[in-house]
Amino acid sequence: MRLRRHWFSGLIALAVIVFLWAPLVIVAINSVNSDTLLVSWKGFTTHWYSQAAHNGTVQSGVKQTMTIALGSTAISLVLAVTGALWWRRASPRARRTFDGLTYLRIMLPEVVFAVALFLLFSKIQFPLGTTAVVIGHVVWNSAYATLIIQARVATLDPALEDAASDLGANPWRVFRRVTLPGLLPGIVAAGLLAFTFSFDDVVTSYFLTGAGTAPLPVVLLSMIRFRITPEINAIGMLVMLFTVSMFAIGFIAVTQMGRGARKALALPEVRQ
Amino acid sequence: MRYAGRALRSVLALPTLAWMVLFFLVPLGLIVVYSFATISLVTYDISYGWTVSNYRQIHDPLYFDTLTRSIFLSLTATIGCLLLGFPLAYFISRQPARWQRLLLVLVIVPFWSSFIVRTYAMVNLIDNGGPLEDVLHTLHVWSGPLNILYRPKGIALGIVYSYLPLMVLPIYVSLERIDYALIDAAGDLGANSRRTFRRVTLPLAMPGVAVGCIIVGIPALGEYVIPEILGGGKTLMLGNVITDQFLSVGDYPFGSAIAVALMAVMAAALVLARVVQRRAPV
Numbered sequence: 001m002r003l004r005r006h007w008f009s010g011l012i013a014l015a016v017i018v019f020l021w022a023p024l025v026i027v028a029i030n031s032v033n034s035d036t037l038l039v040s041w042k043g044f045t046t047h048w049y050s051q052a053a054h055n056g057t058v059q060s061g062v063k064q065t066m067t068i069a070l071g072s073t074a075i076s077l078v079l080a081v082t083g084a085l086w087w088r089r090a091s092p093r094a095r096r097t098f099d100g101l102t103y104l105r106i107m108l109p110e111v112v113f114a115v116a117l118f119l120l121f122s123k124i125q126f127p128l129g130t131t132a133v134v135i136g137h138v139v140w141n142s143a144y145a146t147l148i149i150q151a152r153v154a155t156l157d158p159a160l161e162d163a164a165s166d167l168g169a170n171p172w173r174v175f176r177r178v179t180l181p182g183l184l185p186g187i188v189a190a191g192l193l194a195f196t197f198s199f200d201d202v203v204t205s206y207f208l209t210g211a212g213t214a215p216l217p218v219v220l221l222s223m224i225r226f227r228i229t230p231e232i233n234a235i236g237m238l239v240m241l242f243t244v245s246m247f248a249i250g251f252i253a254v255t256q257m258g259r260g261a262r263k264a265l266a267l268p269e270v271r272q
Numbered sequence: 273m274r275y276a277g278r279a280l281r282s283v284l285a286l287p288t289l290a291w292m293v294l295f296f297l298v299p300l301g302l303i304v305v306y307s308f309a310t311i312s313l314v315t316y317d318i319s320y321g322w323t324v325s326n327y328r329q330i331h332d333p334l335y336f337d338t339l340t341r342s343i344f345l346s347l348t349a350t351i352g353c354l355l356l357g358f359p360l361a362y363f364i365s366r367q368p369a370r371w372q373r374l375l376l377v378l379v380i381v382p383f384w385s386s387f388i389v390r391t392y393a394m395v396n397l398i399d400n401g402g403p404l405e406d407v408l409h410t411l412h413v414w415s416g417p418l419n420i421l422y423r424p425k426g427i428a429l430g431i432v433y434s435y436l437p438l439m440v441l442p443i444y445v446s447l448e449r450i451d452y453a454l455i456d457a458a459g460d461l462g463a464n465s466r467r468t469f470r471r472v473t474l475p476l477a478m479p480g481v482a483v484g485c486i487i488v489g490i491p492a493l494g495e496y497v498i499p500e501i502l503g504g505g506k507t508l509m510l511g512n513v514i515t516d517q518f519l520s521v522g523d524y525p526f527g528s529a530i531a532v533a534l535m536a537v538m539a540a541a542l543v544l545a546r547v548v549q550r551r552a553p554v
Contacts, residue, residue, distance in 0.1 A: 006366055012359035013375070019356075020382045020436065022403065023393035027385070030396065038396060083288035089281055098285075101292055107487065109494020109538070111511040112531045115518050116299035119306060119528070139296050142288065171280060200387050202497050203511075207518070220388045224501055236389030243384040 024240070031233035038230055048234035058235060061216035067130060068205070068215055069198040072137035076194045077187060079138065080145035084153045085179070087146075105143035113139065114207040121208070128210025136204040141197055145190035152186025185254045192250040196243055300535075306528035313523060326529035335513060335530070342493055342510040343537060345424060349431035350439075350489040356432065357439035357484065358477075364440075365447035376444070379437055387434065391501045394430050395421060398502075422504030430498040435491075439484040446480030447473070482549055490538050510534055 031049070035042035052058055087098055105113075117136050121128060156179065164174045202217045209218055216235075223229050307327070309320045330336060364375045382390070398404050400417040408414035420426040450473060458468040496511030503509070510530060517527030 006363055009359040009363040009366075012356065013363035016356050016360045016436070017375075017378050019433070020379065023390050023397055023433070024382055024385060026393045026396050026403070027389055030393075039401075079288045079291055082284045082286075086281055086284035086288075090285075101296075105292070105296060107490050107538070109491055109511065109534060111494040111496050111514050112303075112534055113296070113299070115514055115527060115531055116303045117295060118518060119302050119524060120295075120299040123302065135295055138291060142291065146288070196384065202388055206515075217386065217388050220386070220392075221497065221500070224388070224392050232389060232392055236386050236393075239389065240385035244381065247384060 027233045027236045027240075030230055031237045033230065033233075036230065048230045049238075052231045052234045052238070055231065057214075057219050058216070058231075060213050061219040064130070064213045065199055065215040065217070068133050068137060069195050071130075071134040072141050072198045073191050073194040075134070075138045076142040076145045077191055079142040080149045080190060081183065081187065083142075083146050084149040087150060088153050088156075088158075102143045102146050105140050106147075110140070110203040114204045117204075118207040128208050129212040132208040132210070133205050133215065136208045137198045137201060140204075141194040144197060145194050148190040148193065149183060149186045152183050156182045185257050188250055188254050188257065192247060195246070199239075199243070303528040303531050306525050307532045309525045309528075311523055311525050313521075318524070326526045327533070329526055330529060330533055338508070338510055338513050339530075339533065339537075341424060341508060342534075345428050345431065345509065346489050346492040346495075348428045349435065349492050350485050352428065352432040353436050353439040353488050354481065354485065357436055358443055358481070361440045361443035361447055361480075362473075362477075364444055365450075372448075379440055383437055388497060388501075391430060391434065391498055394426075394433060394502060398426055398429060421502065422506075424503075424508060426502045427495075427499045427508060430502040431492050431495060434498060435488040438487045442483040442487070443477060443480040446477050450476050479549075482545060486542070486545055490541060493537060493541075494534055 029041070030038050032044050032046065033041055034045035034047065083098070087095055090098065114136065117132075117139070118128075120126075121132055126132060160182075161174050161178050164178045165171070169177065200217060201215075202221055205215045205218050206221065209215065214222070216239075220232060220235065223232055305320065306318075308322050308324070309318050310323055310325065311318050330339065360379070364372055364379075367375065396402055398418065399421045400419065402418070405414070405418040408418070420429065454472055454476075455468055458472045459465075463471065494511045494514075495509055496515055499509040499512055503512070506512075510533075514527050514530050514534070517523050517530065521527075
């Protein structure tokens with residue numbers, strides 16, 4: 001009965017999920033396909049993987065992407081946590097303005113923002129390169145991180161912090177012992193998301209890299225423009241395995257931490 | 273003590289605020305100023321002023337066609353995402369909790385792989401003689417070559433593919449929140465399932481639909497990578513024109529004017545969405 005009632009949406013759902021996975025299946029197949037032109041299956045090979053691993057531009061691209069992603073994630077988390085803590089006790093009007101700016105940073109077409117920052121940097125003669133890209137990524141990454149951490153902040157009970165400060169803890173200690181443990185799952189989730197967004201970014205990186213070492217997605221874009229390169233599929237598979245395992249680890253960490261934090265916060269109550 | 277606490281709290285806003293002003297609002301202001309300036313393409317000297325010549329240049333059919341094509345492609349892709357995303361979100365929201373989680377993972381995981389590699393894979397998928405053509409031939413929905421790669425149709429399909437989860441997730445969230453009692457009540461009061469869907473489920477899902485349309489439609493307007501790869505390097509959308517003006521031609525004022533025009537279209541779309549939302553029942 002249930003199935004019959006939803007057969008129409010079920011059929012579309014199935015088709016859409018197949019559609020979403022089809023390109024990935026193609027990437028997976030072509031990453032081990034020995035046909036150089038990728039028009040048909042010509043037997044199994046690991047050649048593309050070893051070619052990708054020995055490609056100097058790809059190697060330096062991966063290193064560059066990692067540096068940028070780690071840097072922009074760290075700064076974004078600091079901005080998001082401080083911003084969200086301020087937001088919690090701000091006036092409704094200040095909150096609305098703050099939220100508006102957060103959404104604007106997420107929605108504005110990335111090209112517009114990237115050229116604007118490119119223009120600013122060339123105007124003040126700030127050198128393009130790693131630092132410039134990190135600054136750019138933080139602008140939108142901190143917005144995503146803020147949304148997630150705000151959601152977490154909203155679930156915190158202010159009474160716990162008030163209690164801590166009534167018991168004589170200074171603000172820093174309250175933050176470190178009560179607020180931060182409560183926020184930790186949100187911070188991990190926001191950090192993972194920010195890291196992957198930064199890791200995958202093309203447009204902002206493309207504008208702000210300049211003549212220096214290009215991050216991986218920019219390297220891939222120029223490889224694609226240049227010619228058919230089966231190597232790209234191997235790189236794509238590796239990137240996917242990397243992100244999926246990172247998310248899996250992050251997911252486990254968040255669930256564990258959720259339990260840990262609850263325990264940590266419940267403990268004083270038990271002692272009393 | 274209280275006062276110190278309040279001052280401390282304002283300090284918390286500083287890092288985000290400073291970053292937003294310095295690296296977001298100031299640059300956006302700068303492109304507005306630049307869009308009214310002129311540049312000598314021989315010496316690359318900028319002379320500031322309040323000329324609208326850059327905006328006039330957008331009326332040049334070469335660019336105006338790109339502007340209308342961008343709006344059209346973004347609209348088509350948004351509608352495409354809605355047509356595919358709504359049934360998917362609806363189906364997911366009607367499953368038992370365990371299945372819901374599994375289905376959501378199936379929707380999201382493809383997006384953990386590299387965006388650029390996925391878009392590149394679309395080239396193989398939709399090319400003439402590719403798997404999509406094979407499937408359509410087998411189903412007898414299409415005969416002859418597909419001819420969508422390196423054309424606007426291919427770009428629209430690429431955008432639908434890349435932005436679909438952004439449509440599915442907000443719609444799913446609003447559908448999932450619907451109280452079953454409301455649907456039962458509609459049934460008890462004699463509404464058939466189609467009427468219940470139209471009068472109860474659909475209106476309650478509208479906030480999710482609105483959010484989905486905004487977060488798909490607006491970023492899609494300025495899409496750069498998808499038209500670059502699936503459009504075959506032709507300047508098919510505004511994102512490509514802007515990039516060209518900045519990184520190849522060097523006409524910063526004209527590039528800025530297009531970027532500002534893009535922001536204006538975005539603002540208009542947001543206002544429109546607001547009006548529609550206010551008019552909507554519920």
